[in-house]
Amino acid sequence: MIIATDRLSKWYGHVSGLNDVTVALPEGITGLLGPNGAGKSTFMKIVTGQLRPSAGSVRVFGEPIWGNAAQYHRLGFCPEQDAFYEHMTGREWLEALARLHGMDNATATASAGRALETVDLIDVADRKIGGFSKGMRQRVKLAQAIVHDPALLILDEPLSGMDPIMRRRTIRLIKDWGRAGKSVVVSSHILHEIEAMTANIVLMHNGRIVAEGDVHQIRGLIDEHPHRVWIRADDPHAVARHLLAGDEVSSVRFEEGAVVVETPKPDAFYSRLTRIAASGEAGAIEEVTSPDDNLQAVFTYLVKQ
Amino acid sequence: MRDPVVAPARRMFELALGEMLWGRRAVFMVLAAGAPILLAVVMRLAFATGSAEFIVNGNRIDIESMFGTAISLLYLRFIVPALGVFYGSALIADEIEDRTITYLFVRPMARGAIVLGKYLAYLVCVIAIVLPSAALVFFIMVPLAGMGTLIDMLVRDLGRIALGLAAYGAVFLCAGVSLKRPLVGGLIFVFGWEPVAQVLPGYLRRLTIAYYLQAGAVGVAVLIAVSVAAVALAMRTIEQREYILEQ
Numbered sequence: 428m429i430i431a432t433d434r435l436s437k438w439y440g441h442v443s444g445l446n447d448v449t450v451a452l453p454e455g456i457t458g459l460l461g462p463n464g465a466g467k468s469t470f471m472k473i474v475t476g477q478l479r480p481s482a483g484s485v486r487v488f489g490e491p492i493w494g495n496a497a498q499y500h501r502l503g504f505c506p507e508q509d510a511f512y513e514h515m516t517g518r519e520w521l522e523a524l525a526r527l528h529g530m531d532n533a534t535a536t537a538s539a540g541r542a543l544e545t546v547d548l549i550d551v552a553d554r555k556i557g558g559f560s561k562g563m564r565q566r567v568k569l570a571q572a573i574v575h576d577p578a579l580l581i582l583d584e585p586l587s588g589m590d591p592i593m594r595r596r597t598i599r600l601i602k603d604w605g606r607a608g609k610s611v612v613v614s615s616h617i618l619h620e621i622e623a624m625t626a627n628i629v630l631m632h633n634g635r636i637v638a639e640g641d642v643h644q645i646r647g648l649i650d651e652h653p654h655r656v657w658i659r660a661d662d663p664h665a666v667a668r669h670l671l672a673g674d675e676v677s678s679v680r681f682e683e684g685a686v687v688v689e690t691p692k693p694d695a696f697y698s699r700l701t702r703i704a705a706s707g708e709a710g711a712i713e714e715v716t717s718p719d720d721n722l723q724a725v726f727t728y729l730v731k732q
Numbered sequence: 733m734r735d736p737v738v739a740p741a742r743r744m745f746e747l748a749l750g751e752m753l754w755g756r757r758a759v760f761m762v763l764a765a766g767a768p769i770l771l772a773v774v775m776r777l778a779f780a781t782g783s784a785e786f787i788v789n790g791n792r793i794d795i796e797s798m799f800g801t802a803i804s805l806l807y808l809r810f811i812v813p814a815l816g817v818f819y820g821s822a823l824i825a826d827e828i829e830d831r832t833i834t835y836l837f838v839r840p841m842a843r844g845a846i847v848l849g850k851y852l853a854y855l856v857c858v859i860a861i862v863l864p865s866a867a868l869v870f871f872i873m874v875p876l877a878g879m880g881t882l883i884d885m886l887v888r889d890l891g892r893i894a895l896g897l898a899a900y901g902a903v904f905l906c907a908g909v910s911l912k913r914p915l916v917g918g919l920i921f922v923f924g925w926e927p928v929a930q931v932l933p934g935y936l937r938r939l940t941i942a943y944y945l946q947a948g949a950v951g952v953a954v955l956i957a958v959s960v961a962a963v964a965l966a967m968r969t970i971e972q973r974e975y976i977l978e979q
Contacts, residue, residue, distance in 0.1 A: 439976065475838055476837070476838070477834060477837055477838070477974065477975070478974050478976070479974050494971065496736055496839075496840050496841055496842055496843075497736075497840055498840075499838050499839055499840040500840045502838065503838075504834070504838045506831075506834045506835075508831045508834070508977065510830055510831035510832050510834070511832065512751065512832060514754045515750075523746070523747045523750075524835060524839065526743045526746070526747075527740065527743050527744065527747070527836070527839040527840075527841060528839060528840060529739070529740075529743075529840065571835060
């Protein structure tokens, strides 16, 4: 395991930031999901040794992180905050930070150039960071995290503020890092972003981990959760009547030109619906969508528990 | 880890030196060093043209004495403590306030190296600017004929200025590492407590840096000890303290 925590808690005075978190993050890419205030950033700050646990323990690469400066040879961190040495150019900043890793000037220059190239900033490397757009600032922040080629990257909301194209490129970049053998822990409050990077997720809410594991396993956790399906049909009432003849549907409500049903047995329900559609007994069924089929629904459901 | 302090402190020093020169407080340093030079030029012209003379208790003050007063009042009582407070307290506190400290904390070096490197950068920077300023004031104010006998005084004064910069900077660096709003407390200390303590009877004046700047060899020893102890305390504090950055 790359990161392991045991009953980890963090309190800010009377406010709980993390609450009894025990988790083991494997190698590869792990997505940390949760709404704002879920405890993702607190978790990342503890894992990167900036905050000390109030209770419990954390180990990175099997060693403690607090006060263990040698760990930062293997760890890169991209923080959430938009804070920089504004008067420095991207290249100057990265070179200076690379030197703090013990690199000589030539190596620092080469490493900074490589990192800037990786995040597509090499063309503006000699511009002051103060003049960078939000997306460029995000990318130069990513560059400082990889300038020393760490084995583990901790990225706190790295896609925030990026335009869709850069967002897609950054997602690809993170996946490439994962394929190259690096481990990445990346946080977001937007599920489809994480879904695009990895299937291995940890869901956080109110300082706790509410679910963890493979996306499909997490979906399995909500088997008992009523599955909502929206069906647009020529005759929604006829569709509802046919569905209610079985025991797969727990509730029905109507919207204009559509029926919305809830089912605790999604697999059986979809089989029945397919049969109804194929028979044509209830008229044409034009569109079937299920908000529960995407990760957002899984997330919303789980964090409500 | 091999050498977690000295080599990283040197690298931090290089980074911090640039920050000192380009930081938002650089203007203050330029003003602090430049204003006395301007004042010296004006006074020298006034003396040279005979358009002004300074009289205290009926006695005419010569230009040499004026230089001594300038060093004492302008530099040791104002510029040196002010620079110590403004820069010393900002060395770490600004990084925390700007939330850039994160980038330094996730590097493979002891946190104490950040403090040490920044302090040394401060010291080199202020000494490189303030000492030439004071020397220039001397050469502007003191006539060429009288310089020979006063050079010793100049060297002594430059030494006191350097020691003052070291001590004030170290004390307020320590405050900046430990306190959330170190600047206000620092200003109260140097411009409130220190002048008051100087005129209070008893030993209270010994609780000031200003006192030891006038206290000869013992003062030098105390100021060096205070500087070393304050930097060491700051290094220890930053190693143990966690900083919760405001979002």
